[in-house]
Amino acid sequence: MTPNSKLTTNPIDASELSFDDFKTIVINDYKIAYESRQASLLGRKEVLTGKAKFGIFGDGKEIPQIAMAKAFKNGDWRSGYYRDQTFAFATGICTLKEFFAQLYANPSVEADPASAGRQMNCHFATRSLNDDGSWKDLTEIKNSSSDIAPTGGQMARLVGLAYASKLYRQNPELSYLKNFSVNGNEVAFGTIGNASTSEGVFFEAINAAGVLQIPMAISIWDDAYGISVPAEFQTTKEDISEVLKGFQRDEDTNGYEIFKVRGWDYPALCETYQRAIDVCRTEHVPVLIHVTEVTQPQGHSTSGSHERYKGKDRLEWEREYDCIPQMRKWMLESAIISEEEISELEATAKKLVRETQREAWNEFLATIKVEKEQVIDMINRIANGNPIITKIAALLAGTPDALRKEVVSSARKALRFSINNPSPERDELINWYNSQASLNEDRYNSKLFTDGIESPLLVNKVRAKYTEESKMVDGRELLNACFDANFARDERLVAFGEDLGAIGDVNQGFAGLQAKYGNLRITDTGIREMTIIGQGIGLALRGLKPIAEIQYLDYLLYALNILSDDLASLSYRTKAGQKAPVIIRTRGHRLEGVWHSGSPMAMILGSLRGLHICVPRNMTQAAGIYNTLFRSDEPALVIECLNGYRLKEKLPENVGEYTVPLGEAEIVRTGNDVTIVSYGATLRVVEEAAEELAQLGISVEIIDPQTLLPFDTKQICAESLKKTNKLLVVDEDVPGGGAAFILQQVLEEQNGYYHLDGQPRTLTAKAHRPPYGSDGDYFSKPSVDDIIETVYQIMHDNNASKYPSIF
DSSP, X not given: OOTTSOOOOOOOOTTTOXXXXXXXXXXXXXXXXXXXXXXXXXXXXXXXXXXXXXXXXXXXXXXXXXXXXXXXXXXXXXXXXXXOHHHHHXXXXXXXXXXXXXXXXXXXXXXXXXXXXXXXXXXXXXXXXXXXXXXXXXXXXXXXXXXXXXXXXXXXXXXXXXXHHHXXXXXXXXXXXXXXXXXXXXXXXXXXXXXXXXXXXXXXHHHHHHHHTOOEEEEEEOOSEETTEEGGGTSGGGOHHHHGGGGXXXXXXXXXXXXXXXXTOHHHHXXXXXXXXXXXXXXXXXXXXXXXXXXXXXXXXXXXXXXXXXXXXXXXXXXXXXXXXXXXXXXXXXXXXXXXXXXXXXXXXXXXHHHHHHHHHHHHHHHHHHHHHHHHHXXXXXXXXXXXXXXXXXXXXXXXXXXXXXXXXXXXXXXXXXXXXXXXXXXXXXXXXXXXXXXXXXXXXXXXXXXXXXXXXXXXXXXXXXXXXXOEEEHHHHHHHHHHHHHHHOTTEEEEETTOSSSOOTTSTTTTHHHHHOTTTEEEOXXXXXXXXXXXXXXXXXXXXEEEEOSSGGGGGGGHHHXXXXXXXXXXXXXXXXXXXXXXXXXXXXXXXXXSSOOOHHHHHHHOBTBEEEOOSSHHHHHXXXXXXXXXXXXXXXXXXGGGTTSEEEOOTTTTTOOOXXXXXXXXXXXXXXXXXXXXXXXXXXXXXXXXXXXXXXOEEEEEOSEXXXXXXXXXXXXXXXXXXXEEEEOSXXXXXXXXXXXXXXXXXXXXXXXXXXXXEEEOOXXXXXXXXXXXXXXXXXXXXXXXXXXXXXXXXXXXXXXXOOO
């Protein structure tokens, strides 16, 4: 077997197998498990010797994962965590060489298809996309959604992966999507450690799946610890399946089928997983498999030893009930294999793993070594007797197994110390460095977005059309018409959230649409923000177009972990191997009170790079943005203005077709004296202030960026500053929040600083959350009076005689 071939497991059907066939399958299973254990042991050594940065492995979980893999079929999905390496090997999701390539952070998609070196080891993913961003046929492969390290975080998307099967099974309109499902028969497999079941997202996901009745199979690897903390401090009754007994279904209620099995008992594990997944797949109900008496021979990770916190008796028990020795013992006692044969198998496996590791290491270093030799040669040729530069080359040459950072850093240092000695040789090194910069940008910084053929930046701009008969309607009615037109156009669209279905959302944007399109497409959910977002991620990974509604912008905090850790990083951490075009719809800005008037844009901008952040000023612009997003394949957050739903707007004739390009700022009022940049609800306040400012002889130019990510890609703001030379940013976020981001974009990215003849100013909300009531709003957020007086002060500072002080 070559190091990168895929040795996978097979199901055991005792009714059809001969004893020889049975033996072959069992021996193959043991071989996979034993190779996986050797990979864990060798991987740890590679970290401790400094070749790899960090190591976390799946030792002790090998045999349960072999059993789970037997039930995993093409088209199924996994949403797991960083202990699942044996499952990955047994299903062919990952090979031994790919495992080591990821351990060494090889930045090649070919070497590490899961992450191209961007994730630490044992973070698995399959590549769902072609190079152009289009979908592969996901029914023909075994699928793994991209792992994240935060414990429990995988549970949210697991709900969506399983929910997709329900939609594909129950909605005949989706039957044309042959590349994503075969009649909804796919099971979503989840895995989690016993300690992580203490996380809120675990309970939220368990409850959501029980309510939805979806084919979700969650396996809990229970080794009785969470790093050093034993189960008595983790879980009531020290037993999570005991805690969850109330979820067990019966004849009269929905719920789960709950199974419990010991992690070292190979026959029982195979039987249990076959029964559990048969129920899950055929009856379309969630199942929970609690795998107990699991061990963790190397402790939690390479950061410490478990001998520090486990007693002698526990360690002795773990050595005896380690699943691999237990399976070995059972195989010998059952005459499946002889001692001589199994010893030979183990020796061969050890050799294979060692050879695979060396090959992965050598492949990782191969291109770096070429770059190293080139740089040493170029540095020596520009040294020209300079001892400092000569030493730089010597140090690099004397560094065995140098990493790319050491090669590039040496080149940069040599260029700095040769700055006063220009030469053709130095130019050659500069050219090399510049060429490497673009290569390294691709290796380490690319694909924050998929940038494929369905990018929202490629959607054609279609202008809104109006006639003399175009009606004036409430903003909510305009949005409703937009959603209606798009749901009729695209069967992949689904929407869900709190109060979204029956009443059509709290502001009536979806009024009447559940009755029209059914409760599979427009659905109410419980109060569970994390799994609302996870539901969206899972559906989007499986080819649907979900709108996940978070009722108010302030409530986004309850889903921020899933948005930031999972959705925002998905394209980047897979180097565009996976995409989840979720649209998060919410509403915020000015209303009333501490928890219903938030504009936490700094939090959003800092946490959600990898999402498009859309901040339309009215519902006409919001609908145009939605039309763009519905026709593209990247995730976005759309923040509607809370106080705009009942304001009158003209209804476009092409309400479901016109588009607002992302990143295209709009000048909503032209002027000559001051440029004001604002967005969302404050944009209307700025427009009102501009009227009085005009009476004071001040002409303001108002720019609405419309999206903050991307921001003003045509640099309209900088162009405006060439004319006005003065800048005010008005923002509802706290001081130094969203306004600081806008200043950075305008002054630094657009070089707007060079066009100013005075200090740029920001006008923001106060540092605290807004108090309740109209007076609270007036004294804590930018008001018309604040804007007028701030602009006037800018003009006073520029020309005090023409604009005498107000106060």
